[in-house]
Each structure stands twice: as C-alpha cells, then as structure tokens.
Amino acid sequence: MSNSWTVSSPGAGSLRLASMTLEDVAVDLYGIDPSEFVAARAERVAAAKKAGDKQLATAIGKLRKPTVTAWTVNLLARTVPDEVNALLALGDALRKAQRELSGDQLRALTAQRQQVVSALARRAGAIAEEHGKPVGENVLREVTQTLTAALADAEVAEQVRSGTLATAASYEGFGPAGPELVALDGGASPKTERRTGSRDSEPARRDTGSEGGTRAERKASDAQRKAREAEEAARRELDEARQELDDALEAVESARTALDSAKAEAEQAARTLADDEARIEELRAELERAEQQRQFARTADRAAQDELRTAQRQFDRVERWARRARARVEDLS
Incomplete structure (x- = not known):
C-alpha cells in the first residue's frame, strides 16, 4: 500500500x-x-x-534508533557518498579476488582496503565533530569494523551506501558479515541470519589431508561459526537492551521536561492567584474606606442642608422685619 x-x-x-x-x-x-x-x-x-x-x-x-556508530557511518555516507562508493567498489574487487584465488591481487587490495578504511573512519569522526557530536575511539573502532564488514558483505554494503544502518557490523573473515540491519521489506523482522558461504563464495580447496583431517577441520569451523553466532546474538541482545534503555531514558527526560513545565505553570498560576487575592483584599479595603467616606459625606451634607434651611428661615424673618420697619418709617414721614 x-x-x-x-x-x-x-x-x-x-x-x-x-x-x-x-x-x-x-x-x-x-x-x-x-x-x-x-x-x-x-x-x-x-x-x-x-x-x-x-x-x-x-x-x-519497528525501525530501531541508530546506535552512535551506525549514525556516524550513515552521516559519512550522506556527507561524502562518492568516497564511500569508491570504498564499496573496492569491496566488489576484493570479493572477486577471493573467488578467483588471485593471491597477489588479494594482498594488494587488502593493503589498500586497510588504508582506505582507516582514512574513511577518521573522516567519519571529523564529520561527526563538525555536526557537533564528537565520537570517541571505541566508536571509531566500530566504524572501522563496520566499513570492513561492508567490503566483505554486499548486503552490509547496501545498508552503508543508503545510510540506513541501525547498528554496527563486524566481520571476522569467515564468510559474509552479519550485522543487524534495518528491515526494509514492509515490516519484516530485521535480518540477522548469517550465511556460512557457498562454493561460489569460498576459494576452491585442494585435498591436502585425510578425510579425518577434513572432518576435524569442519568440526573446528562449525565450532568457530557457532561461537561467532553466539557472540553476535549476545551482542545484538546487548544492543537491543541499550537501545531500549536509550528510548526509556528519552521518555523519562521528555516526561521530566513536561513535569517541570507543568510545575512551573502551576507555580506561576499560584503566584498569579495570590497576587489577585491580595489585590482583591486591597480593593475591599479601599471600598470599605470609600463607603465610610461616603457615609461621612452624607452626614456632612445633611448637616449642611439643615444649616442652610435654618439660615434661610432666619433670613426670611429678618427680611420681613426690615420690610415692616421700612413701611413704618414711610408712614411716620
């Protein structure tokens, strides 16, 4: 879909x-x-x-968060794709040399591989630092191992080329490498199966010993393969546990940030409420004082009105008296 x-x-x-x-x-x-x-x-x-x-x-x-090593390799592939492609082309030549048993060519290519891988690993560290995320020697060592694995395994090479590694890869020199890769098949589980090689991928062997010796070698090879598979399974389990821890720590940090933000908002709201309540108390006190002042003003107004009415009556009496006195004077004149 x-x-x-x-x-x-x-x-x-x-x-x-x-x-x-x-x-x-x-x-x-x-x-x-x-x-x-x-x-x-x-x-x-x-x-x-x-x-x-x-x-x-x-x-x-189901896509896993990349480890620091995987992110560093992905960043390298996205920043200098031409240099990474040149390295992967060298891997094609190495695999061809292994199939054709070209010893001289294989030795020359191996020396070239070591030089190119080391240079690219250092370049990856510099690029990571340029992006504000410097990495340590352990990460650079795993970057080197991953690039080496990409030279030995076309599938790892494609993951490196596309910049979609989720974890580091490693190669011990016995068949294709087996990193835990990103599932890109519509949701299937990440591919972790290791191939032990085939007649086409392994150099032809000459019969140099007895059947018993061959059987012993085969048992030793099987034991080595099982030991590597067990080691890789333990490593994948550890990577998954670390990834789960990283995700959990991120979730905790996110929750802590949200909690701190909520606490800050609650504290601010409490301060605002306290300020508002204090202001309300101030306004109530002001209102009470204003009510008292209004009451005083009303009392003073009533007293002034009483005095005005008294003065008006007194004025009216005196005025009437004056009119009578004037009339009497006129009558006597």
Missing part, C-alpha cells in the same frame, strides 16, 4: 511524502539527529495510521 501524506520533521518544515514506502521513511529517519529519531518515528507512525496504512505504520514502528 502506498499513500501520499504529509508529516512535519523535527527541526524542519512540513515534509511531503508521496508514494510512501518503508525504504523512503528509513532513508529519511536515519538521516536526522539521533536525539530526534524517536519523536520523528512516532510522527511518521501516526501519519501512516492517519493515512490508513496500518501495515506501514507497524513497519515504521
């Missing part, structure tokens, strides 16, 4: 994703800052569900 839908990427504007496939989402997600991966993945899961593509949403949800 494919859909055309829009989702906002962290730190970017609205992203239009047409004819969406899991590969498209993986390429997009594994190119962002690891600290934004979980939130970005959740947004794309929600967008796929909203578009009605539940199968794609489930597959996106």
Whole structure:
C-alpha cells in the first residue's frame, strides 16, 4: 500500500511524502539527529495510521534508533557518498579476488582496503565533530569494523551506501558479515541470519589431508561459526537492551521536561492567584474606606442642608422685619 501524506520533521518544515514506502521513511529517519529519531518515528507512525496504512505504520514502528556508530557511518555516507562508493567498489574487487584465488591481487587490495578504511573512519569522526557530536575511539573502532564488514558483505554494503544502518557490523573473515540491519521489506523482522558461504563464495580447496583431517577441520569451523553466532546474538541482545534503555531514558527526560513545565505553570498560576487575592483584599479595603467616606459625606451634607434651611428661615424673618420697619418709617414721614 502506498499513500501520499504529509508529516512535519523535527527541526524542519512540513515534509511531503508521496508514494510512501518503508525504504523512503528509513532513508529519511536515519538521516536526522539521533536525539530526534524517536519523536520523528512516532510522527511518521501516526501519519501512516492517519493515512490508513496500518501495515506501514507497524513497519515504521519497528525501525530501531541508530546506535552512535551506525549514525556516524550513515552521516559519512550522506556527507561524502562518492568516497564511500569508491570504498564499496573496492569491496566488489576484493570479493572477486577471493573467488578467483588471485593471491597477489588479494594482498594488494587488502593493503589498500586497510588504508582506505582507516582514512574513511577518521573522516567519519571529523564529520561527526563538525555536526557537533564528537565520537570517541571505541566508536571509531566500530566504524572501522563496520566499513570492513561492508567490503566483505554486499548486503552490509547496501545498508552503508543508503545510510540506513541501525547498528554496527563486524566481520571476522569467515564468510559474509552479519550485522543487524534495518528491515526494509514492509515490516519484516530485521535480518540477522548469517550465511556460512557457498562454493561460489569460498576459494576452491585442494585435498591436502585425510578425510579425518577434513572432518576435524569442519568440526573446528562449525565450532568457530557457532561461537561467532553466539557472540553476535549476545551482542545484538546487548544492543537491543541499550537501545531500549536509550528510548526509556528519552521518555523519562521528555516526561521530566513536561513535569517541570507543568510545575512551573502551576507555580506561576499560584503566584498569579495570590497576587489577585491580595489585590482583591486591597480593593475591599479601599471600598470599605470609600463607603465610610461616603457615609461621612452624607452626614456632612445633611448637616449642611439643615444649616442652610435654618439660615434661610432666619433670613426670611429678618427680611420681613426690615420690610415692616421700612413701611413704618414711610408712614411716620
């Protein structure tokens, strides 16, 4: 199922994703800052569900957050793709030399491989530092191992080329490498199966010993293979546990941030309420004083009105007296 839908990427504007496939989402997600991966993945899961593509949403949800090593390799592939492609082309030549048993060519290519891988690993560290995320020696060592594995295994090489590694890869020199890769087949589990090689991939062997010796060698090889598989299984389990811890710590940090924000808002609301209540008390006191002043003013007004009426009556009496006195004077004149 494919859909055309829009989702906002962290730190970017609205992203239009047409004819969406899991590969498209993986390429997009594994190119962002690891600290934004979980939130970005959740947004794309929600967008796929909203578009009605539940199968794609489930597959996106299974995409693992890249380890620091995987992110460093992905960043290298996206920043200097030509140099990475040149390295992977060397891997094709190495695999061909192994099949054809060209010893001189194989030794020359091996020396060239070591030089190129070491140089690219250092370049990856410099690029990571340029992006504000310097990495340590352990990560650079795993970057070197991953690039070496990409030279031995075409499948790892494709993951490196596309910049969609989820974990580091390793190669011990016995058949193809077996890193835990990103599932890009519509939601299937990440591919972890190791191949032990075939007649086409292994150099032809001459019969140099007895059947018993061959059987012993085969048992030793099987024991080595089982030991490597057990070690890789333990490593994958540890990587998964670390990834789960990272996700849990991110969730805790996000929840703590939300809690701190809620506490700050609650404290601000409490301060605002206290300020408002204090202001109300002030206004009530002012209102009470104003009521008292109004009462005093009313009392003074009544007293003034009484005095005015008394003075008016007194004035009227005196005026009448004056008129009578004037009339009497006129009569006597």
